[in-house]
Amino acid sequence: MKRFVHAHATHPQWSVATAQVVAQLRAQMAAHPDRRWPLGLLYLTDHYADHARELLASLSAELPQVTDWAGAVALGIAAQGVEYIDEPALSVMLCDLEPTRYRVFHGLAPLPAARGPDGFVPQTALVHADPATPELPELVRELAERTVGHFVFGGLVASRAGAVQIARSSRVGLAGHGQAAAEGVWEGGLSGVAWAPDVGIVARVTQGVRAITPLRRVTAVHGHRVEALDGEPALDVVLRDLGLPAHDLGAIVARLRGTLVGWVAPAAARTPAPPVPGRVPLRLGEDVLVRHLVGIDPAQRALVVADELPPGAGWMLCERHVHAARADLLRIGAEVRETLAGESDADPLQRVAGAVYVSCNGRGGPHFGGANAELQLLRQALGDVPLVGFFAAGEIAHHRLYGYTGVLTVFVADADER
Template sequence: MKRFVCAHATHPQWPEAVRRVLAQLRAQRRAGAPTQAPEAGGAVADGGAAVTPLALLYVTDHHADALPEILDQLADALPQVTDWVGAVTVGICASGTEFIDEPGIAVMLCDLAPGRYRVFSGVAPLAATQGTDGFVPQTALVHADPATPDLTELVQELAERTLSHYLFGGLVASRAGSLQIARSSRGGIGGHGREAASGWFRGGFSGVAFGPDVGIVSRVTQGVRPVAPARRVTAATGQRVEVLDGMPALDVLLGDLGLSLQDLPAVVARLRETLVGLQRPATADPARATPRVGRVPLRLGDDVLVRHLVGLDPGRRAFIVADEVPPGTVLTPCERHREAARADLVRICAEIRDELAGEDGTALADPVQRIAGAVYVSCNGRGGPHFGAPHAELAIIRQALGDVPLVGFFAAGEIAYHRLYGYTGVLTVFVADAAPASA
């Protein structure tokens, strides 16, 4: 696996956007790595360049109606690419750039032999642990429709089909619905209509799984800061939190935030801006930044799921959260915060660099040289508007990791591990194969 190639363009006319993307890709491939032998299961394309059979494609919904034409035109111009995975969303991102609510196309060509990955979808699902062809899924990039019934359970079930139980990706939403791309060289998907046979369809799950020999490093960054002590839920019914630390939940929440029901307008205004971080009992991990009950934590770890407050129940002295809250959950009131989001994004980039450097820190003078490419999935409530300027979120990643090939999208919910997050970013980098030892 060598360094990936990526390109992006914006133009109100999709044929011109595609032309610009193709021109960038061709220029980069001409200026890229020298001729090399193919990997096992791979081949060599025109000009001696390594074949890149897998491509990731993200398109903003300004071009949603033209998705079949965009996909076909790219595929015709890049015959060496046999497998396409991606989605249509409100916003997409590329190296140092974001396209939010504007026309945009981003493509990344991935130098991976066909035996190292599998494209899947709801009608061509990922086999459990090991397929009949011997492929073993280690991790997977996932695109999912937020309207899918039992979504949380299905994400967990899909994670269990991988050896690492680790997924990365997000919920695909746009003004055109949940449009996803999953075109496989292993043949069309029969019995599911013209869309699926063409490699695009609406709803469900899709993505690409990677085998154990594809190295990745992935981190979750939170976009909020705690504003009150962490409390343990001692009684709850479904989404209604009734008792915190043995006391009426609503009383505890209002007291921690310095509010009183006697000033109801102030309570409503403050709670509209307040979120809650939920650390469920089964996710507790002492190695992470776990909130300590009764204290305001410095930050929330990646085992904390941020959810909205959606209602009050003064009669029961309770409040309602936009998720089920089992007893034993640690609950932390929090709020969206620009500087906290920036600092946490810098933190995960530093952690990725440290992991790439190796335990002794001597693997490479610059560990980011090991990055073949990256995928970034961010909440659609983040991006430039949340970070203070257009492209600011992607600029932080570029400053920390350099100008690595990167594509991704803004999601209606982020997927990492086996969980659905909110207000987060999920950054995943692919680690280039080690260079062969010299004779």
């Protein structure tokens, strides 16, 4: 695996943008005539959704060496240092990987458990999912369990065109698999690419919020309804932590409308060193899941959260915060560099073959201070590495669904092939 090639373009006409991308890719590929590019990662904004099948067919015809494709249609997509949000654009990365080192999967050709019939063993997987899929958290968890690393990454695909996904595999015969398999464009369910254990991958999650209240414990809960924190009525604890008057319902609603809940699984489940109760953390860890606070019950002094919290879960209120988001994004870039530097004497950024970045629809440049600001920060942290990705309606990392996060996955070039 050597450094990947990538290209991106914007134009009102999908055919013109596609031609521009093909020209860019061919120029890069011409410099490496001995290399193979069997896998393409493709992301489109929904301005091209009606032409997704034609666009994929055009790319396949112009780049016949690319036999497998995966990707999605979204409101916004990412490229190296650039965000295309609510404008017609596509972003493509071609991966120099032997076909034995990955598998494209979709609803008619799902990822097999542990080891496929051809001996393929998935280490991890890039996942695109329809947010309307029933029992989605359980499906993501099950998919992660099918990998050796019990780790997947990706996001929930949502756009004005629906949950359109791209998954075409040369390994799946067209007979009996219908028109969708032939065209490679799907709606609904899960799809993506699984990676073999010998594909070097470094992944990190960055949170886009900061805690504004101390850590509490959920001591009484019924489904989405949190009734007590630290043994006291939940609403009373929240009002005290935020310094809100108990009698002013209008002020309470106004303050909580922009407030999020960060929760952590009970210590006995997956938290070996839980935060100290009563302390506001300086940074939210990857074990914190951020969800919307969707209602209050003044009579019963309870709150309603857009998730089912287990008894004993950690609880803190959060808010979106630009400076915290910027600092945390730079942090994960530094962690990637440090990880790669610890494995070799070579320049760590020269070891990056390519990257996939999935960010929340609620993030993007405007949240970071200007157009393209989020991707420019990532470029500052990683350098000019090939990168594609999209803005999601929810992010996937480990075996969980996140919100207001960015999920960065870096592919590490083989030691003898940089």
